[in-house]
Amino acid sequence: MSDTGTSTDSDAHDKDHDSSPASGQPPEPGGHVEGHGGDLAVAAFRAHGIDTLFTLSGGHVFPVYDGAVKAAEPLRIVDVRHEQTAVFAAEATAKLTRRPGLAVLTAGPGVTNGISAVTTAHMNGSPLLVLGGRAPAFRWGSGALQELDHPPLLAPVTKRAATVHETDRIAADVADALALAARPHRGPVFLDVPMDVLFDRAAVPAPVAEERLPAAPDPVGLAAAAALLGDAQRPVLVFGQDVWMDGADEAARRAAETMGVPVVANGMGRGVLPNGHELLVTRARAAALGGADLVVVVGAPLDFRLGYGVFGGRDGSAPARVVHLVDAPEQVSAAGPVAASASGDLTLVLDGLVEAWTQKGRPAAYQRWCEHLQAAVRTAAQSDRALLRGSGASIHPVRVYGELLRVLDDDAVVVGDGGDFVSFAGKYVEPGRPGSWLDPGPYGCLGTGLGYAIGARLARPGAQIVVLLGDGAAGFSLMDVDTLVRHKLPVVMVVGNNGIWGLEKHPMRMLYGYDVAADLSPATRYDDVVRALGGAGETVERADDIGAALARGFASGVPYLVNVLTDPQAVYPRSTNGV
Template sequence: MRARRGAGGRGPASGTVEGHGGALAVAAARAHGIDTMFTLSGGHVFPLYDGAVGAEPALRVIDVRHEQTAVFAAEATAKLTRRPGLAVLTAGPGVTNGISAVATAWFNGSPMLVLGGRAPAFRWGSGALQELDHPPLLASITKRAATVHDTDRIATEVDAALVLADSPHRGPVFLDVPMDVLYDRAEVTLPAAVRPAPAAPDPDLVAVIADLLVRAARPVLVLGQDVWIGGAEHAARRAAETIGLPVVANGMGRGVLPAGHPLLAGRARVGALGGADLVLVAGAPLDFRLSYGGFGGQGGGPPARVVHLADAPPEATPHGHCAVRACGDLSALFDAITAAWERVGRVGMYRDWAAHVRAAARTAAQSDAPLLGSAGRPIHPARVHGELLRLLDEDAVVIGDGGDFVSYAGKYIEPARPGGWLDAGPYGCLGTGLGYALGARLARPSAQVVLLLGDGAAGFSLMDVDTLVRHRLPVVLIVGNNGCWALEKHPMRMLYGHHVAADLAPSTRYDDVVRALGGAGETVARPEQIAPALRRAFASGVPYLVNVLTDPEAVYPRSTMGV
């Protein structure tokens, strides 16, 4: 198939395509199932836009107000659809504006291709507009960062980049293309999109893990993002239910066991991990969120033994008290462990331990009730989440972008299904919110999409409400507005007796900002106003911001951050 002259086009999954570099790149991306390009306009990358418009069918182009939003939206698409996202950034400041978002995708293991513009090759070194050698800046936060120097190599390089991004351990890949190379034309044969076969579990390691389980009295299973992104959620749930393992979930591991499941230990997380004698960590690094792999020891007991299940060898954390590190396809690992345990274990062997954890979780939930229903003024942030919980559908996507306000959300909001929770992950980058909301609305067009913003975080990306409005993408935004950087203000005041650079303007009308950009919203100052405001937001059909004035003295306990 030939592209129309001056326009993009695509052939079948493999076939001959003729066109400029943008058409070739889009054809290769299309072959991998990519249907949306997130970008902010720039002359260095015009052929990519032309290629998107001329493709059959056309590639949807979503233009944003800041490049970080484009990359965050591509990452959210990858997280929710479990196929690579695509962001296109113009040269120089376009690329550098997206770097924090690329780093977030790197730490999250999110598959994504970022295509950058680049100053023309024939002028390189002479000071062309926005001339910058991007790959060295991206090398440490991508699986590969490179420049494509030949037009007839663009499709092949884009194909290879997407295969690499979507191969365990997943992550972002960056390619830039000089302007003259991208505008030039070529005729190429598209490579067939092929994914490598997943690695099979090591049967000897599986047998060791089953033996450790049989010897344990208080095992716990931790589920992280790679369980979801690698499609292992069903195998993980089968393993937990068959063996009878209490489960702690973080990131996109949340929802693998739905809210209310008897094995879900989220509300008893600290006690479960502190009292465990064996912890299986699947699809998550042993980082600060998991005490660097130091579990057990509660009441002066010995540390727990740790089994780390990773989708690729580089993710098998070398530190911690690891008894076993096993790598490979997580679904296959879970199924193999379940089958091995069934040969040597017995049903109900952890029943008392699971009942103990469940009782602790129930007690913790009961103790939360006063805060979730608090009638205090100023509004306690937990009351916002208490009202939201009553209105969420099972398939809702809840997004957290902030510190204090979102920490409360992580404690109280449990998704009913996997793929229902998005946060910044271990890199902790603020500003993900509008990009994640944009990607979520496109990936889940019929679901509720709720973005929880701290008022500090809102300052990073709120202008991209304009993008939601222009592209007719309704999202409910809730700002916990306490007029400060609460997670910094309170510790700083405790340490030094002051809190420099920790205050924001009190009672700022963020809803007015959204109205000015074409959306809607309102400010809430009393607890009884929250639920009616949220109902209006869900019913509005437009980007709607509920600006809740919360208590600046209510701060999430730092000792339990990371839930």
């Protein structure tokens, strides 16, 4: 793999990747693949277990399509209506399967249209390969169609961004890129290939997948963390996305249950403890994180979602000490005080923590604290009941979730794409199983909804897939209902339609006494849009009709949108300290 200039390879984002075995090494003697560049790329895709390619058609990448169609094991090609949807769908596949997803984008605007989605994957730590087309090398600099040097644009938001300049390097470089994407800390990798290089032919050793041993954590860091747990009276565990992505969900549940430590779930850490578990205190999040004397954050950054790592202080108590357990050394927070940390394979990290803690001999040490938080969860549930069951002239968004919770299966996948409407979902919808919650993550990029829905339906063909959309967010991706229809991918979409940009309108009015650019057309018939694209749906104006509409959606077997007209005055309450 070679660069197109001085800044086209972002290996600085993963400085130790060259220390691992090269995934492009030849397998058994005599194992070769021959063909054009697309055939060589597809051989590498297959070696890494990829069976689906997301794309929007473009001539610069035709050989990849040809290779996907004519392979001994053809890849499924899912063509979408906007390149960001292709990348979001690939990311959803990666999140749910815990293997790299694949998006193939044509040159120039095809690549630049996908950059927000690549950035989302980067912020989420989602393993992903984006393979881009590129103007022909022999014409470079002469103004060919869609000529653009992509890697410098992608370098800041990928583990690597580079150009493959030789046909006989395509298979090895694609295989290496997929291995790098899957190596903790995970993330997207970008490669582009000049059109003439991709159309050319070569015979090369068959690519093979990298075999990677789990990284063992530093026992000193684990001992320090266990000592802090031994001294704590009010500890809390926070489980984040990387608990799921690193395959540590079972170890996380074992750790919580063995030590008896209450848990707050964050992102794809949701579902590690199922809804109703006695140690799950996400509904009492403020009380837990505000009253803790020790917070052990596992597989999540100490970003704004976790108050930048500042916990405790509730009712005059001292600030909580923080332990940070992550999948790679560079993920340990440098932004705030961390009392102890450890990095490595998170199953080994969590099992090692439990072993070190057990040596302290503290069974049932936190029982009183757990009982306090369980009481707070019951109080919250009691106070929620009126909103979840409420009726009236205006529909509160929480009522939508009260009805949704009645019909969701334990293995349903819930996709959130929106502001206030999805914030309410984060508070009230708790998955029954791990790997069942998809939201945009810390980058907060609207427009993930339909791409995530496409990827989720393919990754979980037998599960309910429900997409929760604010009406503002719906405008970013609703055209890709056409993709759902053409590829026969039934999902249920629920739009919380309050006719405003809720995250902006109310704060601006509070600050300035007025608002601008914060209104949408009231009561827009988004279900009519879905019907026009070949799906089905309905608009709901009365709270008592929500349940029946959802049931019709799940029974329909087609892309179905339930357009619920919600109260624009219902604003999601936000704390001032981030917790």
